[in-house]
Amino acid sequence: MPLLIVGSVLAAGTANAYSAFSPDSPHMFGDWGGERSALEEAGISFDFSYVGEAATVLDGGYYDSHVTKYADQFAAGANFDLERLFDIEGADFQITVTNRNGHSANERIDHPGATVSGSLVQEVQGRGPVSRLTQFWYRQRLLDDALVIKLGRIPVGDDFGTIDSNFQNLAFGSDPLGNWGNNVYNWPISQWAAVIRANIAEDWYAQLGAFNINDSNLENDGFDLRTSGSEGTMYPLEFGFTPSPNGLDGAYKLGFYTSNVDNQAYGSRPASSTSDTNTGVYYVVQQQVTARDGNPDRGLTLFTMGNANNGDTAGIDRYVSVGATYKGPFDARPQDDMGIGLAYLHVNDDVNDYIDYTNAMMAGSATPLPRQGHEYDAELYYSFQLTGYLSLRPNLQYVANPSAVDSVENAWLFGTTLKANF
Template sequence: MPRVTRITPTLLLALASTTALADADLTTRSTLTGDWGGLRHQLEADGVKFSGDYSGETAYNAHGGLHRSARYSQNLKLGVQFDLSKLYGLDNGGKVQLTINDRRGNSASEDLVGNRLPIQENYGGLYTRLTELSYERTLFTPALNVKLGYMAMGNDLGGLDSGILCNFMNAGFCGHPLNMSGGSGWTNYPNARLGVRVKYDLSPAWQLRVAAFNVDPESNGNASRAWHLGPKHTTGTVVPVELVYKLQGELPGEYKLGYYYDSSDVKRIGSRDEVSGRGGHYLLVDQALWADEGSPGRSLHAFGQYSASSKAASPFTRWYGAGVVLYKPFEGRPKDTVALGYGRAVPNPRSREALEDAAYNAGQPFPDIDSAEQLIELSYGYQATPWLNLRPDMQYIIEPGAFSGQAIDNALVLGLQVKATF
């Protein structure tokens, strides 16, 4: 086991113990490590802002799937932002963001269930890496914001800005529809690429986002590329375009309509031929349905996701997701949440045909399995302190073998997600 895996819990305990001596009130501070005796606040006022967070996800397969057991994965992120306007007295100097990420652990999906949608959203890329080195500023007008450098596309596009989807532990919900990254050069955190992103405010409610990123599949999940900003082997450029509408008022909402195109030449599924270019589109919605006038902060939101990708080269062609999140479920718990979601990932028919042909050529029967992997997830977000969130979670996975062509029993997975802000 790598050394960093063994020392991480000790490091966290040491941080908590050290800061407890400096400031005994751990329950009310905004971060675990506090204000560092006033130094942190002063540094931020001067233009240097530090950030850090930890997430740990434990999942136990209680029924179905492949094996009865538990798996743990973790993510540690440390960052620093330099405000050049404050540091050097510049007019609109912009900001530089530096972020480092470390992931460790084991996958419940791979080891215990055998499904496609990752049960732990923080699993993958199990090494220390540079995840962002970018420069951002407004240009010509306050309505135009530009960011360029080494970063993940999914930080700014393809997800809901409200953060409603991170009330779930499964990566099918938390983040972005996975057929984007599965069937194109789209990269979600922590995979980063060289690129540029532009946001333009058309009005207070409407915004247009456009980006262009290098596509380098050989660097995905490659530990030897952890600190290389330049690509190893460029196959093309992926260009997303996103229109955002944010509804204001007593029942706010967020709506995103997007399209993306990857110019890379890739093999067509089920064929030796290549297809030139891959694309897809998506629709994301977060809409408040109810707000309690007598209890500020208590509200019920509904979300929806639809994404379709290239049939020629994407392992799954469509994703549907929908659900509800109740904020402030109890009067005495203003920061807690209850979340319930349903998702359906549809495999590419060409992928299914390739699996069936392989089974036939090997003289093996092909199981009678459903046409999609489905997910039902229920979670409760318990905000123990301003910096610590505990999320008990339950996932029911229907047809876990839909993508692999295996007959696997539906699985019931019980989990716990822990998030701490440093």
């Protein structure tokens, strides 16, 4: 029966389908002669995208060299509406494959001996040049969507601590839990996981997850779905409020996580010291506060997010960012947007105790490790929506104390993000 439905819809086509490279089309290759829309009607939707990020060091950094680095990501995904296809009420299945390549300007501005990393000036470069199975999950909605269960290979940032962000610097990217938490692997890394969400009221929800932690997920074989070698489980819990006062969307999220994974315990002790006490809290606040000429698709949005991680197992123990974005700043370019953000990252004091201990143990036999404190990140961007499927987003970044080493010269960088949907 589902195949008959797909066939009949494809045959019907779409009279007003976008052609390839039509400037109004949301996809570069258009509607495939109506077949793409027909497949969506039948229950199969596709998402093909490209993100490329360049960063040029204008001044400063560890090497103080004027170099340009480029990193990118290709993503191919498909969602299957199982209710339309197989009459499984309230069910869908998602599969996404990603491929990352390139290098980051952090290689030139960060101290090469830093024990703990700071932020990334090209967030798309994280986790190395490799293809991965990033999403592979089944979702079931129950009780008129009051309860939602999700099972499979899931990046933690798919559901927890999410925020709409167009910044290139990771310090302003979605999910403070995934970016700065202990033993938390975020997109494009996925892990076997389960997420249960209860939509308590129209604007309130609570959700709980269980994510298997396995360092094999970090290896270059991004399609290895092994379960052997598991190190433990991470449990995030999040409460959320999503109001829309006067039609202006908002999101207020408060979360907690804990895991039973053995992690390096910093302090005056060897690197082999571990602890399974890994906990943290995080928050996300994002609220549109104005509409342009009564149009909620344009206007000013404010945001802040942050987290705090537990004692001696935390590399970054405190993080906070604040900023603002504006959609449609000019009447002649209503689809453009712009943003500014400031962020602060603090390296755990126990890391410096470990650094002092290690330097004393290796005195005279190795280059001393640098002490670390805090890093500040700032970014200003303007995004040109060139067509419905293509955007170009130049940005200016400032990194104070790159890799949280205050002896490293503060760095200025010019960046550019290119996004295309196929």
